[in-house]
Amino acid sequence: MPKSTKKKKEKVADFTKAKLKLGKGKKQPTNAVDTTFKARSIALPSQSITIDKSNEVHTTKRKQTFEDLISHLKHHNPNTRKDAIFGLRELLDTYPTLIPQLLTPLVTATVRLMSDEDQTIRQTLLSVYRWLMPLVPSDNLLPHASLILLFTTSAQTHIFPDIRLDAVRFVDVFLERMPNIVVTGWYDDTSAHGARVLDGYLGLLSAGTKFGEEDGETPQATSTASVVLSLASKLVVLKSLATFLRHALSPSRNRNESSSSCSSWYMASSFTSARAHRSGPSNVVWKPEALPPEEQSIGTFPLADVGVGDGFSLQELSDLRSAVCTESGTSSRRLKHISRLAHTLHPIVVATFLDCAPAAFGLGSTNSTELELITNVADISRSLYGAILQGESLETSKRDSDELSVLLGHMAVYFPFAANGGKRDIKVEQTLQGLNLIFCELTSLLTLRHADSPFPTSGSRNHKSKGKTIQKSTSVASLPFDRVKGYVSRLLAGEAHSTDGLSRPLALDAYSALLPTLWSLVNNVDGNSGGGVGEETIRVVVDHAMRIGSMGASKRATVEFVGRLMLLRTEREYTGSFRSNLSKEVEEKFEEWAKHIPKTLWELGANNLDATELIARFLSRLFQRKACRPETTKVICARFTPYFTITHPTRGALPGPFFKLPAAHRRLMLDVAVTMLDDRDVRAAAAEFLSTVEKSLAGQEDKGYWDQISRRRHPAGRSHAPSGQASSSIATPNISAVSNQ
Numbered sequence: 001m002p003k004s005t006k007k008k009k010e011k012v013a014d015f016t017k018a019k020l021k022l023g024k025g026k027k028q029p030t031n032a033v034d035t036t037f038k039a040r041s042i043a044l045p046s047q048s049i050t051i052d053k054s055n056e057v058h059t060t061k062r063k064q065t066f067e068d069l070i071s072h073l074k075h076h077n078p079n080t081r082k083d084a085i086f087g088l089r090e091l092l093d094t095y096p097t098l099i100p101q102l103l104t105p106l107v108t109a110t111v112r113l114m115s116d117e118d119q120t121i122r123q124t125l126l127s128v129y130r131w132l133m134p135l136v137p138s139d140n141l142l143p144h145a146s147l148i149l150l151f152t153t154s155a156q157t158h159i160f161p162d163i164r165l166d167a168v169r170f171v172d173v174f175l176e177r178m179p180n181i182v183v184t185g186w187y188d189d190t191s192a193h194g195a196r197v198l199d200g201y202l203g204l205l206s207a208g209t210k211f212g213e214e215d216g217e218t219p220q221a222t223s224t225a226s227v228v229l230s231l232a233s234k235l236v237v238l239k240s241l242a243t244f245l246r247h248a249l250s251p252s253r254n255r256n257e258s259s260s261s262c263s264s265w266y267m268a269s270s271f272t273s274a275r276a277h278r279s280g281p282s283n284v285v286w287k288p289e290a291l292p293p294e295e296q297s298i299g300t301f302p303l304a305d306v307g308v309g310d311g312f313s314l315q316e317l318s319d320l321r322s323a324v325c326t327e328s329g330t331s332s333r334r335l336k337h338i339s340r341l342a343h344t345l346h347p348i349v350v351a352t353f354l355d356c357a358p359a360a361f362g363l364g365s366t367n368s369t370e371l372e373l374i375t376n377v378a379d380i381s382r383s384l385y386g387a388i389l390q391g392e393s394l395e396t397s398k399r400d401s402d403e404l405s406v407l408l409g410h411m412a413v414y415f416p417f418a419a420n421g422g423k424r425d426i427k428v429e430q431t432l433q434g435l436n437l438i439f440c441e442l443t444s445l446l447t448l449r450h451a452d453s454p455f456p457t458s459g460s461r462n463h464k465s466k467g468k469t470i471q472k473s474t475s476v477a478s479l480p481f482d483r484v485k486g487y488v489s490r491l492l493a494g495e496a497h498s499t500d501g502l503s504r505p506l507a508l509d510a511y512s513a514l515l516p517t518l519w520s521l522v523n524n525v526d527g528n529s530g531g532g533v534g535e536e537t538i539r540v541v542v543d544h545a546m547r548i549g550s551m552g553a554s555k556r557a558t559v560e561f562v563g564r565l566m567l568l569r570t571e572r573e574y575t576g577s578f579r580s581n582l583s584k585e586v587e588e589k590f591e592e593w594a595k596h597i598p599k600t601l602w603e604l605g606a607n608n609l610d611a612t613e614l615i616a617r618f619l620s621r622l623f624q625r626k627a628c629r630p631e632t633t634k635v636i637c638a639r640f641t642p643y644f645t646i647t648h649p650t651r652g653a654l655p656g657p658f659f660k661l662p663a664a665h666r667r668l669m670l671d672v673a674v675t676m677l678d679d680r681d682v683r684a685a686a687a688e689f690l691s692t693v694e695k696s697l698a699g700q701e702d703k704g705y706w707d708q709i710s711r712r713r714h715p716a717g718r719s720h721a722p723s724g725q726a727s728s729s730i731a732t733p734n735i736s737a738v739s740n741q
Contacts, residue, residue: 058091058095058098059091060087060091060094061090062087064087066088066091066102066105069084069087069091070084070105070106073085073109073110078116078118078120081113081116081121082120082121085110085128088106088110088128089131089132092132099135099136100136100140103144107147107148110128110129111147111152113125114151114152114154114155114163114167114170115151115155115158115167117160122163126166126169126170126173129170130173134177138177138178141177141178145181146193149174149181149196152167152174152197153167153193153196153197153199155167155170156171156196156197156199156200156204157199157200157203161204164200164204165204165229165233165237168200168236168237168240169236169240171197171240171244172239172240175243180247181193182194182244182247183197183244183248187333187334187337187338194248201237201240201244202345205229205237205241205345205348231356231373232369234352235372235373235376238352238373238380239376241376242376242379242383245383245384246383248383249383249384249386249387250383263512263515265390265516266448266516266520267568267576270568270575270576270578271573271574272573272575335388339388339399341384342381342388342400342403343399343400345380346403346406346407348377349377349380349381349407350406350407352374352377353374353377353410356370356371356373356374357370357414360373368428371428371431371432372431375431375438378411378435378438378439378442379438381438381442382438382441382442385400385404385442386441386445388400389404389449390445401449404442404445404446405446405479407442408439408442408446412439415439415480415483415484416436416483416487417432417436418432433510434510437514437517439484440484440487440488440514440517441516441517443479443481443484443517443520444516444517444519444520444521446479447479447481447520448516484517485521485534488517488518488521488537488540489536489540491514492506492540492543493540493544494544494547506554507553508553510554511554511557511558512554512557515561518561522537522538522565522578523576524577535582535585535586538565538589539586541561542562542589542590542592542593545558545561545562545593546593549603550599550604551604551607555600556608556611556614559600560614562590562593563614563618566590566594567618567621567622567625569582569627570621570625590628591629591632594622594628594632594636595632595636595639597619597636598639598640598642598643600615601615601616601643602642602643602656602657604657605657605660606660606662609661609662609665612661612665613665613668616665616668616671616672619636619675620671620672623675623679624678626679630679633676633679633682634681634686636676637676637677640673640676640689641688641692643656643657643658643669644656644658644696644697645692645695653695655696656696658696659700663701666702667702670702670705670709673693677689693706694706
């Protein structure tokens, strides 16, 4: 009974509303959560102003210091090592001021990971090096170069091919920042950095070593060279090798050239000696110095009081002779090693081209991997055979010429290189154009080498100057000279080679690479026309030089090359065929281009001072050497007038571009004007030009200089070098030299 009463009360309680008593609040439900808290204070010790933070240790977001990260690089867990590399980048990226002071321990600890067996660690380290190297000055890298290259070359000879391939990628990073250190001693038999790096390349390519075989023997593979590379891996190695050889061999081509002028090595065989070709530029820059009026100085003449006993001793002369012989021996040894390296790589280059050419130039879209492989092997061949065939030694030219002929014979099947079918982007078109230019350059190298020896002796000069028949091997005679000539003509004429039907102007690098080919075609060294001058090519070259805009990237190079051709005949030590065999039509073509020069000067204004100076020096030499007819000089003189004063229909006389030039360039232009008037016939017909110059200089600071040089009336053949003018070259070394008699 009580039990049932209790249950009834509980059921009724669920539906009964509790009566609230006065002054008491509502009761909390039984399932309520208490969210109240009690705290006396909030402590933020890291933000306290009483703590000295001057000696605070820099850490990452994980509170890891530099020492902690360095210690984790030796951890047995690959993930820990990888996180440590990421932590180092985070720390140095957050605090870049730490890089100089932490560079030594950083390099010492990280270079060992180049040979880490975990691929992700090597890739992570490679990305960190690519980020870090541009941030470190080159001078700060030099003390660590030996250690870096020691571990890099060690990784190149690792037993695992993947590690050796990643080591090549590390070499690419170092070639960007310190190329001279990487290629040092590459042709020596010693353990120099460059020699070890090159051996690593050859080992990956299964080519053996460049020093492991004697002349005439087939290169033998090294013990670690049994690696079959995929196309992508082979591209990595060949691309890096091409960059390595470009840095190692490029100084030999331009060591005698001005940094602002195009190389003229291809003209060397047309001079009587190497000295004649390398004799300039020899511009003499006069730098006047004056003492203050209150000071006095007694003149000293150190060259006048040299005693008889002050000359060289016999021992000193012997040491000098030994030094010269040593330098000559080094050059010969270097050329021999280049020839041996070319012989070692020749089978790989030919095999790579034959394997990739059908896919790169066949029907359908262009395969980028195969095309890049072909481009890189062609670049390697250009570097090697360019250095060999431009050398003065003939010891190894026979074998190298034959091997180059074999390669060009295979390439000639696809020349001019183009992808059949489908649209191509601009990058592919530039790659194909570069490949065509390499083929043209290699062809011209071979033909120039077979046309003549580089530097004939004085006794053989008269023997070869008349009636010489060029002897060519069968392989050289089979090269497609006609197709090369046609391609060059179409390229200079601006005909469209792209799939979109639009013609693009020739870039400066492309025009510079084309110069050896133009020289061989101008001289007709293939002998198909009896060894005469290639007048058709001359007309195409001159037309292109006149058609290109004054502000074009290659305008300066065209002026320099055509100026060389026009002035080359005035060189006494020049013995080439491009001397007296020009027809009247070609002579008029050159003079038409010369008449075009004042317009180019006017359009340039003060926007390109290097090109302006080059043109001014060309005109000075043109008038000094009387390389054009007086009628042409009169036309140039008349067209030169607006350069000083412009006659506007409504505004009257206005100053020309001459007054926008710096002082040194203005004086150089006044020298050109005076040299132009040295000829009596021209001076008699140039009264208007002379009057214009006089009026334009009235009240100007250059008036005194003009009066001084115009009164002297120097005879032809003298130069009027202004004080303080900058030196520049115009043509081959002899042509660029200013006569300072």
